[in-house]
Amino acid sequence: MKVTTITYQRVLNMGDYNSCRLEKTALADEFEDQEIATQNLIESVLRQIHESAIQNQIDKEIRGQRKELAALKAEYAELSKQVELLKAEQTSTLQVEDDRF
Numbered sequence: 001m002k003v004t005t006i007t008y009q010r011v012l013n014m015g016d017y018n019s020c021r022l023e024k025t026a027l028a029d030e031f032e033d034q035e036i037a038t039q040n041l042i043e044s045v046l047r048q049i050h051e052s053a054i055q056n057q058i059d060k061e062i063r064g065q066r067k068e069l070a071a072l073k074a075e076y077a078e079l080s081k082q083v084e085l086l087k088a089e090q091t092s093t094l095q096v097e098d099d100r101f
Contacts, residue, residue, distance in 0.1 A: 003034050008041050010049050014056055022049045 009023035026041050028034055 002030070003028050006034070006038050006041050008038075008045050010045050012049050012053055014053060018056075020049055020052050020056070022052070 004027065005025055006028055007023065007025040009021065012020045012022075014020055022045050024041055024045050026037060028037055
C-alpha cells in the first residue's frame with residue numbers, strides 16, 4: 001500500500017481545564033522512507049507542543065508574579081502611610097512634652 005499523506009495529532013493537558021492540540025499533515029514523497037517520514041513528523045509535533053506547554057507555564061508564572069508584585073506594592077504603600085502617621089504622632093507627642101517643660 002502506498003501512503004501519500006501522514007497525519008499526527010497530539011493533545012496535551014495544560015492543567016486548569018486547558019489543553020493544547022496540535023496536528024500536522026505531511027505529504028509523503030514516493031522516494032522517502034515512510035517510517036522515517038512518520039517518525040520525523042511525530043518528533044516535530046512532540047517538540048512543538050512541549051515548547052508551547054513550557055511557554056504557557058512560563059506565562060502563567062509571570063502572571064502570578066505580577067499579581068504578587070502588585071499586592072506587595074499595595075502593602076508597601078499602606079505601610080508607608082502608617083509610618084508617616086506614626087512619625088506625625090511621635091512629633092506631636094514630643095512637642096507636647098517640650099511644652100510641659
